[in-house]
Amino acid sequence: MDAAWSAAEIATAVNERRVSAEQVCVGALERAGVRGADCNAFISLMTDRALIRAREVDAKVRSDVTPLPLAGVPIAIKDNIATLFGTTTAGSRVLSVYRAPYDATVIERLEQAGVIIIGKTNLDEFAMGSSNEHSAYGSVANPWNPDCVSGGSSGGSAAVVATGVVPVALGSDTGGSIRLPAAFCGVAGLRPTYGRVSRYGLIAFASSLDQIGPLARSVCDVALILSAIAGHDPRDATSADEVVPDYAETLNDDHVATRLRTLKIGLPAEYFNEVLDQEVRSALNAAIEIYRELGVEITTVSLPHTKYALATYYLIATAEASANLARYDGVHFGSRADGARDFPELNAATRTEFLGAEVKRRIMLGTFVLSAGYHERYYDKACGVRGLIQNDFSSAFANCDILLAPTSPTSAFRLGERADDPLQMYGSDVHTVAASLAGLPAISIPCGQTQAGLPIGMQLIGRPFAETVLLQAARAYERATRWYQMQPGDQS
Amino acid sequence: MADGANTIDVERVRHLARLARLKLTDDELRQHAAGLGAILEAFRDIEQVDTSNVTPLPLPRGSASAGREDVAHTPLSHARALANGPDTRDGLFLVPRIFQRSQND
8 A cells, every 4th residue: 555545545445445454554554663663753553453453444344335434544643642452641651551441532433433543642741842852752853854843742643644654643732732743744734623522531731722633644634534533522521512514525626616716814914923934934925825816815814912822821721731730649540659658748759750841840830820829810811811812813703714824933943952941942832822722723734845845834723613614725725736745755 | 929020939939849749859949940930021921911801711712511411321440440550459549648647646
């Protein structure tokens, strides 16, 4: 099987029995052992189980008349999503031997649709990072340049898609953790609307922000995976009871052409400011020109509270993280420090020994933000500004259907470059956090390359539950350009 | 007590570490004091934003927040819930003592 096959092509070929799920799986596992290993993209591979599952899918295809929508599609899963088989480490030493007692809802749904999970991918510890350098299992190298970061926190998932190990992967996005690595690695990555995809089985970082979403080489494959994982789940109280369209079907040429006739794209002025790298700006300008040529109306809009989004995000996310991570206490699951004389010491010794430096920094900041005397000044204030940020988006969407913005001010930076300066690292998220705070769907797709040959990402942000519009706009751009077909090693 | 400046002293960090159940060395306490102070200084702009006319959002506006129906269902089995425990005995999680005996006991 060719590494360049899309998920849609694999599912069709397996259902038509032109190729077996087992053959596809063997190919993906071989690539995982070479290209995946080169980038340090996997924390664990599920070799034996994947092959057993692939044979099961082949048997089902032979005996059933109803095709499986994702028959035999090999997929990689970010290692903060619970799987009943193997370990779920969240990139942390405290969960190095943790075996989840249940499958996440997204895992159940994907496997029912016929996917083959080949492994669990590397991430920043508890998804806290923008470069994948904060993983207890080592950083993930950028497939386009091993001296650069993959982006975080879903760096492993982005790298395995970029290198063609698998056509699709799952990531999670709290403040940009799907979109940023997608941009840095040159793939498509969607953060769905808050509540669109169940968080049941996603290891919590910041519960009001966390969302699971797909990364893929093509927008059509993003749509295919979204259709499988979206939808109401009674096991997640914030899961929305909204109809799930057949997203892949909405991407056929007729539907996309119809959408383009009325589509209005807004350019938020605050995202095109002086921090934007010149090469990123040029790539976005070229993309805007493509949309104009496709007949799309372009307008400028304002999101006046954008400059407060980064602070708002880090105050709220760390506050929630400090509460969510209190559970790593050495009692019920995970690692436990040796030799503690009493219970309080057991808690502190375990957390001190097994949590990493960035996680501790965020726990400390979040504890401060929620502490007596500071709660109103920081946490409550940030929740107020979050309201203003969401109002900004509502006003902007009165004048346009989607927003077009950079995913990040720069392309992938060098490993170590921002590692010692948390503020500089947090700045990588400056263009992704606002959509997260407002709970909006946003997709990053490749839209160019720097002189140095690193991918550049473009972000489209939509109204709540308007994933269809986002995907159609992204698909229209994709069809008009060739950026999404480029792979590491190609000459541009 | 909240003061005007965005500075955090070592004593405050020591208190936060206790609340967060983390053991920090004196060097780490000093590093966290400087680091957290720098972050809060960079974030101080939001203190100037007028939020008097907006409803604070702990969750995105319009998010679902539904309770489930009050129907009994089977949770994780006892064995499965205990399976990841670092130390268990007789169906319970085993931990060191929580209270120390006083001298008179």
